[in-house]
Amino acid sequence: MKVRVESSKIVKPLYDDVAAAPACITGGESVPLSVFDRVTYDVYMAVIYAFRPPSPPNAALEVGLAKALAVYREWAGELADDDERPAVVLNDRGALFVEATVSAPLAAVMPFKPSPELLRLHPSTAGGRGVGDELVRVQLTRFSCGSLVIGFTSHHRVADGQAAGNFLVAWGLASRRLPVAPLPVCDRATRFPPREPPLVQFPHRETEYYAPKKKKKNHDADADEHDGELATAAHDKIKVHKVHFTKEFVSGVKARASSSSPSRREYSTFESVVGHLWRAVTAARGLAAGETTTTLRISVNGRTRMRPPVPRDYFGNLVLWAFPRCPAGELVSRPVHHAAELIHRAVVPVDDAYFRSFIDFASSGAVEGEGLVSTADEGQVVLCPDVEVDSWLGIDFYDLDFGSGGPCYFTPSYLPMEGTIFLVPSFLGDGGIEAYVSLFESHLDEFKKICYTY
Incomplete structure (x- = not known):
């Protein structure tokens, strides 16, 4: 092209x-x-x-x-x-x-x-x-x-x-010469003041932030260049694969997760599909036989979780993350309901109390004083053994209309960061889901074999 x-x-x-x-x-x-x-x-x-x-x-x-x-x-x-x-x-x-x-x-x-x-x-x-x-x-x-x-x-x-x-x-x-409605809520500078006194209830130093390791005295420019060469080499071996899950497949995964759950919990579409993909990626990487622990990073939108709720039209960022973890062997060997339950238990506590605690911590001066950096590191090329998932299932991307109807196709751009997953509604309009999965090329064949099996 x-x-x-x-x-x-x-x-x-x-x-x-x-x-x-x-x-x-x-x-x-x-x-x-x-x-x-x-x-x-x-x-x-x-x-x-x-x-x-x-x-x-x-x-x-x-x-x-x-x-x-x-x-x-x-x-x-x-x-x-x-x-x-x-x-x-x-x-x-x-x-x-x-x-x-x-x-x-x-x-x-x-x-x-x-x-x-x-x-x-x-x-x-x-x-x-x-x-x-x-x-x-x-x-x-x-x-x-x-x-x-x-x-x-x-x-x-x-x-x-x-x-x-x-x-x-x-x-x-x-x-289309129509008024923009509703108008965006542009009050990021004043909407999230810290409480007085602050109340930090959760370990934000270990989730949203971390203390970077100090470089050794002999760590010089040559070492940085070597690290860059390794990242480039890894980048060239990463491929992005699009998986189409039909409405029937999604319903099947959800039914399997919910029906086999000891708690008789009915898991959401997100919990079920992401649990299935987490297991499939971990198995395709060949981690099931080892003692490795895999962590899933999940974006959590705070607009509906904070109290009072933040308007849907708030303009800015309002996302934190949940981090379910599991030994790789256990994750793969147990049914999909186990992964869905881990996700459910990790996401539910990211509520108003958690968001308020984060505001108090991030506003306290500890980040700057201790030299903490965000765990949202765009410089990472390889996440293995971990996985990161971003869901765009509830975002109105398909509502864009310039006067001749909505788009016939929508996709995230090419982002070869190993271990990342983007979920979007299927452009076919069949109620299905498209999952864009980034993996090393050597793991893709196995992933393709098992991604439609639950």
Whole structure:
């Protein structure tokens, strides 16, 4: 697939309606990042949409983007170059807007396979920190048949998946000349004050943060270069595999997990499917015979867990993690209900008390004073024996509509980080689930053999 870039420009917010964006315009020249923004991954994330013709011209989408940026003004700023006081600078820098073409029909490359070719369909996510860079980068790629592919990249420290999905829906509404509703809740600087006195009830030094090991005196630049070479070599051996679980398969896994549970608990779709995938990945890695413990990192959205609940339209990050653990041999040898139960027991306690405890700890000065760093490490290439799962099943990614209906395809971009799993609703609309699983190529054949067996 040869992608030809036709133009590249900066799109700035278009304030043609003062009432359109009252929340994000106020608050001074910058907005401090919340404790949840600071603990998350310091990286750009990318998603890709495909739309069949007809679709609006690029000019209409450009105007819609400008109007949406006026409502979500933080996306049009940039991150401050200050590690002690991280913030979004409200300077209306704008978003990168790239126009490209492919001299072939979309059918020639659909459905997209997880591969480095996907990286050509959105602007580069290199750079990571977002300091001095556009926080939103968009690419519109027109195919010869008239189909449109949109690659959207956004900086994770500004907003999580839920907030990014809300922005995309707003972009579609603005492009159709409709008012953006509901408006985003842009109060990250004041919404999460620590309690007085603080009450830290959980071991956050061992979950969201950790103390990095000090480098030995003889650890020099050559050693750093060697570590980088090993990471690159590992990266080249990692592949991303897409698994399609039909509605019937998902129902079967859920029924198997729930019916065989000694507690007679009815497990959720998420608990059942993730439990199944955790077991399959662990078995495919060949860890079942050893004494290794495997840990599953699960993103937990705090919007519905905090009390009072945080509005769904809150703009920012509001995610912490649950960490179920199990000896690999035990995980694989026992039925899927065991994995689902471990997940259930780990996720349930990440409640309002846990989120409040984290706020108090992260606001206490301990992170800075002790030199702690986030366990959300975007520099990791290999997670084995551990697994990380991000579920986008409840995010409105498929609600993006520029006037001709929703997308015919949606996918996360290519992210070869061994041990990561992304869950999204199936683009087939059959009630199924797509799982994007990153593994070493040497483990993929075994995973493919067992991933449909429960």
